[in-house]
Amino acid sequence: MSASSASLKYKRxxxxxxxxxxxxxxxxxxxxxxxxxxxxxxxxxxxxxAQIAIVIGGGNIFRGLQGAASGMERATADYxxxxxxxxxxxxxxxxxxxxxxxxxxxxxxxxxxVCESYVRPKALHHLRKGRVVIFAAGTxxxxxxTDTAATLRAIETGCDAVAKATQVDGVYSADPKKDPKAxxxxxxxxxxxxxxxxxxxxxxxxALARDNHLPVIVFSVEETGNLLKxxxxxxxxxxxx
Numbered sequence: 001m002s003a004s005s006a007s008l009k010y011k012r013x014x015x016x017x018x019x020x021x022x023x024x025x026x027x028x029x030x031x032x033x034x035x036x037x038x039x040x041x042x043x044x045x046x047x048x049x050a051q052i053a054i055v056i057g058g059g060n061i062f063r064g065l066q067g068a069a070s071g072m073e074r075a076t077a078d079y080x081x082x083x084x085x086x087x088x089x090x091x092x093x094x095x096x097x098x099x100x101x102x103x104x105x106x107x108x109x110x111x112x113x114v115c116e117s118y119v120r121p122k123a124l125h126h127l128r129k130g131r132v133v134i135f136a137a138g139t140x141x142x143x144x145x146t147d148t149a150a151t152l153r154a155i156e157t158g159c160d161a162v163a164k165a166t167q168v169d170g171v172y173s174a175d176p177k178k179d180p181k182a183x184x185x186x187x188x189x190x191x192x193x194x195x196x197x198x199x200x201x202x203x204x205x206x207a208l209a210r211d212n213h214l215p216v217i218v219f220s221v222e223e224t225g226n227l228l229k230x231x232x233x234x235x236x237x238x239x240x241x
Contacts, residue, residue: 005048005049005050006049007048007232008048008049008050008231008232009160009231009232009233010050010159010160010161010163010230010231010233011049011050011051011160012050012051012052012053012127012157012158012159012160013045013050013051013052013053013159013160013161013162013163013230013231014052014053014054014055014150014153014154014157014159014161014162014163015042015052015053015054015055015163015165015227016054016055016057016146016147016150016162016163016164016165016201017038017054017055017056017057017092017165017221018056018057018059018060018165018166019056019057019058019059019060019061019063019084019085019088020057020059020060021034021038021165021167021221022034022035022038022056022060022088022091022092023060028060028061029060029061030060030061030087030088030091032091032095035091035092035095036095036098036099037224038092038095038165038221039092039095039096039098039099039101040099040224041221041224041225041226041227041228042054042096042101042132042227043096043099043101044225044227044228045227045228045231046101046130046132048228048231050231051127051128051130052132052133053123053127053132053133053134053135053153053154053157053159054089054092054132054133054134054135055085055134055135055146055149055150055153056085056088056089056092056134056136056146057085057088057145057146058081058082058083058084058085058087058088058146059081059084060084060088061084061087061088062077062080062081062083062084063081063084064077064078064079064080064081064082064142065077067080067081074142074143075142075143077142078138078142078143078144079109079142081138082108082109082136082137082138082140083109083137085136085137085138085146086105086107086109086111086114086115086136086137088136089105089107089115089134089135089136090105090114090115090136092134093105093134096132101132102129102130102131102132103131103132103133103134104116104123104126104131104132104133104134105134105136106118106119106122106123106133106134106135106136107136107137108135108136108137108138108139108140108141108149109137109140115136118135118137118140120156120157123135123153123156123157124157124158127157133157135149135150135153139152144204145201145202145204145205147164147201147202147204147205148201148202148204148205148208150162150164150201150205151201151205151208151209151214151216152208154214155208155212155214159214160215161214161215161216161217162209162214162215162216162217163217163219163227163230164200164201164216164217164218164219165219165220165221165227166218166219166220166221167220167221167222168220169184169219169220169223169236169237170184170185170186170218170219170220170236170237170238171184171185171188171193171198171200171218171238171240172184172185173185173196173198184238185238186238186239187238187239187240187241188200188238188239188240189240189241190206190207190209190210190240190241191210193206193240194206194207200216200218200238200240201216206240209240213241215239215240215241216239216240216241217230217235217237217238217239217240218237218238218239218240219235219236219237219238220236220237
């Protein structure tokens with residue numbers, strides 16, 4: 001263990017980013033200024049000695065549920081959403097490489113000319129070598145969200161926690177942007193999240209985290225340097241455990 005990593009509460013973390021987080025203020029697509037800002041936070045985390053895995057959603061490009069709602073066959077729509085996550089993952093990898101941070105994209109849908117296929121031992125090898133591993137294409141199966149994919153990959157690769165990046169500093173009883181009386185929680189149990197239908201992650205992801213004793217940390221990605229605070233256990237955030 002390096003001296004720098006000794007100060008970290010979470011040594012290996014899976015960062016879950018929404019596709020919308022990469023969109024910035026635009027209504028669609030990828031804002032590379034935003035991607036590079038978040039990538040810099042990841043680079044700082046790696047420098048501090050953390051091992052970082054990432055799962056990125058695809059909602060900034062295509063969302064499977066919306067495609068299904070407009071009449072598209074659900075499985076096909078979900079596969080399209082998975083391909084959108086690959087595009088986001090490649091963009092994020094590019095931003096990391098620009099910062100001289102070694103990284104690999106591993107896709108649950110094999111596409112060898114574009115990136116590596118997801119192979120658990122290889123992912124673990126990359127993490128141990130200090131490379132950032134970006135898991136793309138969800139679980140590779142329709143009807144599962146990238147929240148579930150993030151939880152699954154975190155468990156498979158022995159992560160200490162999942163950090164879900166949002167636009168607010170934790171979980172609230174209601175949308176704090178719409179309800180000024182919304183209550184913020186410092187801690188929650190998995191059962192409370194499920195019983196109150198709090199929109200932390202979808203139910204399958206929370207149940208999977210609960211069954212495998214995986215903490216879920218909800219924090220704001222809007223504040224520069226917050227990821228490092230999460231790793232040290234110092235961030236203003238909600239911890240679900």
